[in-house]
Amino acid sequence: QVQLVESGGGLVQAGGSLRLSCAASGRTFSNRVMGWFRQAPGKEREFVVAISWPVPVTLYADSVKGRFTVSREYAKNTVYLQMNSLKPEDTAVYYCAADSRRMSVSSNFADFDSWGQGTQVTVSS
Secondary structure, three states, rough: HHHHHEEEEEEEEEEOOOOEEEEEEEHHHHOOOEEEEEOOOOOOOEEEEEEOOOOOOEEEEOOOOEEEEEEEEEOOOEEEEEEEEOHHHOEEEEEEEEEEEOOOOOOOOOHHOOOOOOEEEEEEO
């Protein structure tokens, strides 16, 4: 079992930036792919980005390409999501997820078997 703890959410004005962190503990040696999803009020959970390990292949949702950047710091078992040029439509609870069964990136919610509790990101217009 992997425990994931997100941090870094908050309130920011449109055009601003935030960096989310996801610290993993537990059976981190089995992690292959890490991902970020988000869920806005009244909407389904939406894929944002995924990154594989050890070769950092990335997959981004079209809605965040060019604005968001994912990275991972192996020594700290931490994944980061740098979010720039934020828009009000980016407002959501952001969840970190881990896929311990595969080595290739995926945008499929069902492929991820561990989830954090989420961190709120609010972008004001």
